[in-house]
Amino acid sequence: MRTICTFLVACILLTATARPAAAVLQFYKVWETEYLTNHPDQEFAALVKKPANRCFVCHQGKKRKHHNAYGEHLEELLDRKKDLKDKEKILAAIKQVGDLHVDPNDDSSETFNQRIAESKFPGGELDELKKEPAE
Numbered sequence: 427m428r429t430i431c432t433f434l435v436a437c438i439l440l441t442a443t444a445r446p447a448a449a450v451l452q453f454y455k456v457w458e459t460e461y462l463t464n465h466p467d468q469e470f471a472a473l474v475k476k477p478a479n480r481c482f483v484c485h486q487g488k489k490r491k492h493h494n495a496y497g498e499h500l501e502e503l504l505d506r507k508k509d510l511k512d513k514e515k516i517l518a519a520i521k522q523v524g525d526l527h528v529d530p531n532d533d534s535s536e537t538f539n540q541r542i543a544e545s546k547f548p549g550g551e552l553d554e555l556k557k558e559p560a561e
Contacts, residue, residue, distance in 0.1 A: 450506050454480055456516040461542050470545035473552075482547055487558035494549025496538050499523040524548075 458480075462471040474480055481490055484497030493501055503519035524542070529535035538548040549555055 450510065452510050452513075453500070453504065453506075453516055454483065456513055457483060457520055460517060460520055465542075465545075467545040474547070479552065482549065482552060482555040484549065486549065486555050488556070489558070492559050494555060495528065496523060496548035499526060499538075 458475065462474060465471045474483065482494070484493055484500055486492045486494040486497075500519055500523050503522065504516060509515050509519075524539035525537055527533060527535045527537055528541065536544075541548050547555060
């Protein structure tokens with residue numbers, strides 16, 4: 427009985443302290459400074475800054491293990507562990523991805539920077555970003 431109680435307490439403690447996969451806050455902070463600090467649409471900036479929404483800049487779905495198109499490009503350029511404190515590299519990657527076209531096969535499609543300037547999430551519409559992607 428004592429072993430079972432000890433096991434249950436250990437399981438509860440591990441569950442309570444386990445961190446879910448989440449967006450890298452340091453990457454988001456650099457992105458926020460670059461795109462939202464002086465964004466002309468402060469309503470959009472406030473929407474993105476909400477903790478429930480800011481992950482959707484790069485992620486799709488509730489689990490945060492799936493990246494949207496914008497996040498996939500950033501993931502190719504940044505290592506979440508090695509680049510965590512390298513603000514210059516983060517900013518360079520954000521700028522590089524911002525210049526890419528949303529549709530890589532169509533040079534006339536808007537860029538991620540244009541989407542942000544038009545008060546849109548770079549990876550798509552917020553309602554769609556909240557849905558889990560098809561596996």
